Amino acid sequence: MEGLRRIRRYLDMSRGTNLPQDPRFRTYDGNAAFEALAVDNDGVIYTLPERSGGLGFDFPIYRFTNGTWDVFGHVPRKAGFLPVGADFGPDGRFYLLERAFNGFGFRSHVRRFAFTDDGPGVGETLLTTPFGRHGNLEAIAISETDDGLRATLLADDNFMPFQRSEIVEYFLAK
Secondary structure, three states: OHHHOOOEEEEEOOEEEEOOOOHHHHHOOOOOOEEEEEEOOOOOEEEEEOOOOOOOOOEEEEEEEOOEEEEEEEEOOOOOOEEEEEEEOOOOOEEEEEEEEOOOOEEEEEEEEOOEOOEOOOOEEEEEOOOOOOOOEEEEEEEEEOOEEEEEEEEOOOOOOOOOOEEEEEEEOO
């Protein structure tokens, strides 16, 4: 619901309900609102906008708990990357997929954060790909394997002949 600046909860595949709006949500452009969303083990929803409002601003992490939204903290802006996907891993940490576009191709970036009561902290970079290595990766899922953690990343071609759909997997250190 990125373009509509809303978040819906689906209890089953047939019907969804809008979560309450926060007035700050209206400040985001239609195609730059909430693209990354993750739910922790306690069912708390976290989301952040694809754009932060300016190159000098970090990305706010909105948290939905007890029926209201608050700003949990901010993710530092890094080298032109924009947040597009998020997940909590089996280790309880927050994984953020970011992408950058230079007009010809995409770069991808994965960071990991250990959330505390004070917010997300600085985070650590786990992966940065060169321009053109992959398509427009916009989704991330973290799972555990016998050898560590696996990041499964997805790209679709947006019905554009010059883009490609992909399922990409990287193994990450624990």
